[in-house]
Amino acid sequence: MEEIDVPSFFVCPISLEIMKDPVIVSTGITYDRESIEKWLFSGKNTTCPVTKQNISDGELTPNHTLRRLIQSWCMLNASHGIERIPTPKPPISKSQIIKLLNDATSPQQQIKCLKKLQSIASENGTNKRCMESSGAVEFLASIITNFESTVAEESLIDYEFESVRPTDEALSILHNLQLSESALKNLMGKNGDFIATLTKVMQRGSYESRAYAVLLLKSMVEIADPMQLIGLRTELFIELVQVLHDQISQQASKATLQLLVSVCPWGRNKIKAAEAGAVPVLIDLLLDSTERRICEMALTVLDALCACAEGRAALLSHGAGLAIVSKKILRVSHVASERAVRILLSISKFCATSNVLQEMLQLGVVAKLCLVIQVDCGSKTKERAREVLKLHARVWKNSPCIPTNLISSYPA
Numbered sequence: 495m496e497e498i499d500v501p502s503f504f505v506c507p508i509s510l511e512i513m514k515d516p517v518i519v520s521t522g523i524t525y526d527r528e529s530i531e532k533w534l535f536s537g538k539n540t541t542c543p544v545t546k547q548n549i550s551d552g553e554l555t556p557n558h559t560l561r562r563l564i565q566s567w568c569m570l571n572a573s574h575g576i577e578r579i580p581t582p583k584p585p586i587s588k589s590q591i592i593k594l595l596n597d598a599t600s601p602q603q604q605i606k607c608l609k610k611l612q613s614i615a616s617e618n619g620t621n622k623r624c625m626e627s628s629g630a631v632e633f634l635a636s637i638i639t640n641f642e643s644t645v646a647e648e649s650l651i652d653y654e655f656e657s658v659r660p661t662d663e664a665l666s667i668l669h670n671l672q673l674s675e676s677a678l679k680n681l682m683g684k685n686g687d688f689i690a691t692l693t694k695v696m697q698r699g700s701y702e703s704r705a706y707a708v709l710l711l712k713s714m715v716e717i718a719d720p721m722q723l724i725g726l727r728t729e730l731f732i733e734l735v736q737v738l739h740d741q742i743s744q745q746a747s748k749a750t751l752q753l754l755v756s757v758c759p760w761g762r763n764k765i766k767a768a769e770a771g772a773v774p775v776l777i778d779l780l781l782d783s784t785e786r787r788i789c790e791m792a793l794t795v796l797d798a799l800c801a802c803a804e805g806r807a808a809l810l811s812h813g814a815g816l817a818i819v820s821k822k823i824l825r826v827s828h829v830a831s832e833r834a835v836r837i838l839l840s841i842s843k844f845c846a847t848s849n850v851l852q853e854m855l856q857l858g859v860v861a862k863l864c865l866v867i868q869v870d871c872g873s874k875t876k877e878r879a880r881e882v883l884k885l886h887a888r889v890w891k892n893s894p895c896i897p898t899n900l901i902s903s904y905p906a
Contacts, residue, residue, distance in 0.1 A: 498574050504564050507544050508533060515582040516561050517554035521545045524557050527582070531619030535672060554620055556584070585620040591628035601660070604637065608663040615670055622671050630667075631677050637664040639691045661699060665706035669713075678717045681710075689714070689730065696733035705746040708737055712749045715756050724761035731763070731770035738775045744788075747779070751791035758798040768799050773808035773815075780818045789826045793819070793833035800840040809837070810845060820859040824871060832875045835866065835882070842882045851886055855895040864900035880905045 506513045506526035515527040521542040525533075533539050534549065542549055561581070568578045591614075598607035611630060614621045625631075637660050673681070681688050692707040699707065715723065737750050754772065758764045776792045776799075783789055796819070799805030809815040816838075823834045838859060841850065854860055866879040883890065883905050890896070891904050 498571060498576070501567065503560070504567065506530075512579070513560070513564060514579045516557040516564070518557050519549050519554060521547045521549065524560060527554060527618060527620070530554065535619040535622065554585075556582075583617065585618060586614050586624055588624055588628045591625055591630060595629055595633045598633070604660060605663070607633075608637075608660065608667065611667050612663065612670075615667055619672075623674075626671060626674060626677050631671070631673065631681065634664040634668050635681060635688060635691075637661065638668075638695065639688070659700060659703065661695060662702045662706070665695070665703055665710060669706050669709050673713065675717050678714050682714050682718055682722060690727070693727070693730045693733055696737065697729075701740075701742050704733075704737055704740075705742045708734070708746050708749045708753065712753050712756075715753055720760060723757050723763070726757060726760075726763060726766070728766045728770065731766045731772070735767070735770045735772050735775050738772075738779060744785070748788060748791070751788065751795060754795045755791055755798070758795060764799050764802045765804050767795075768802060768804035768808055771808075773799055773805055774812050777809070777812050777815050777818055780822060781814060786827055786830070789822055790829045790833065793822060793830050793837065797833045797836045797840075800837050803844070806841060806845050810841070810850060816841070816853060816859055817857050820857060820862050823862050823866060824869065828872050828875070831866070831871050832878075835863070835875050835878045838863070839878050839882050842885050846886060848889075851889050855890060855893050858895075860890045860893070861896050861900050864896060864903050867903045867905070868900070 500512060503524075504512050506516075506529050507523065508525055508529040511526070513524070513526040516524050517527045517530065518524050519530060519542055521544075523542055523544045525543075530543075531554070533543060540548055561579075565579055565581075568576045572578065594607055594610055598604045611625065611634075615625060671677075689711065692711055695707045696704045734750050734753060737746055741747060754767060758767055773796065776796050779792050780789060783792070796805075796809065800809060809819075819834045819837050823831045838854075842854075860883070863879040863883055867876055867883075887904070891901075896904070
């Protein structure tokens with residue numbers, strides 16, 4: 495394509511590309527719809543990228559005049575290989591969404607409504623925000639809450655020769671809406687009833703429903719206040735551990751690990767997670783996975799669980815517990831090494847029986863800690879490794895299990 499000069503006011507200030515669907519924000523600046531929606535909704539920004547002023551309502555007004563100018567310019571330059579930009583489909587209106595929701599009075603109509611909502615949400619971010627402000631979130635939540643009474647999720651509703659699970663559809667849409675903080679807080683509620691609903695979905699729902707429930711829970715927990723996190727029920731931890739065990743998908747596993755990282759520090763949650771069987775599942779995950787982020791998060795959760803007696807006991811009762819934690823040191827990342835050494839410090843402080851200390855020697859844990867002191871892996875990690883070695887120097891320092899090239903680094 496021959497290079498030609500593009501008028502500067504045709505170019506989006508964010509993407510620096512010719513605008514396909516120019517829209518004006520409340521500050522008077524025009525952007526391409528896709529770029530400004532990504533900035534506002536996916537990036538969760540509230541200011542105009544050019545003026546830095548607050549965009550209060552997030553409303554995007556189509557700039558029809560500029561769009562027509564761009565389309566005319568494209569047609570005039572068609573001989574240079576410029577393709578005409580098609581007229582964009584207008585965003586959905588609030589009244590259209592409300593009518594769609596009000597008409598969904600029977601199971602078949604609800605499925606039809608869900609299919610339409612899925613299509614509307616996939617078009618652009620403005621549609622997603624319109625759905626949120628028109629009551630779609632409450633409609634979707636009600637379908638999920640009533641999933642046991644609507645055919646118990648075991649029989650499927652036939653819709654145009656397709657078998658459809660309403661809960662799968664509703665959860666998928668809620669996840670894809672990328673809900674605002676206020677919408678997530680409304681879902682969370684004061685009593686955590688919707689969390690109890692999602693827990694039931696995780697107990698009896700399909701693999702797809704369980705995965706979407708975890709992803710939605712992760713978003714809700716990120717905006718929850720501490721009192722809500724302290725009050726999480728044991729049943730939730732049992733289901734989170736089961737999702738990890740079943741390895742539904744890598745995305746679901748990562749979301750579950752992030753959830754546990756967020757909630758374990760609060761109240762008795764670490765004890766609830768340990769009693770739910772999280773430790774052996776996390777160890778098995780570390781044995782199977784080489785993916786950096788999964789290893790880091792699994793070790794972070796294990797570190798939190800080893801702050802309680804139940805977690806430490808579960809780690810030591812697993813035949814591969816100490817070995818896999820030690821193995822991940824210096825093999826994954828600085829973060830993973832730091833978490834692994836913290837776990838070993840917890841064990842050496844509170845569980846240092848003669849059997850445990852001998853096991854740490856025989857498995858090469860002590861030698862690995864000596865190596866940590868010699869290499870570049872962060873000052874805090876080295877400091878904690880030294881602390882572990884000093885705690886049990888009488889037992890370990892002159893052991894033949896430590897190679898001679900490492901014993902010289904044993905702290906005095």
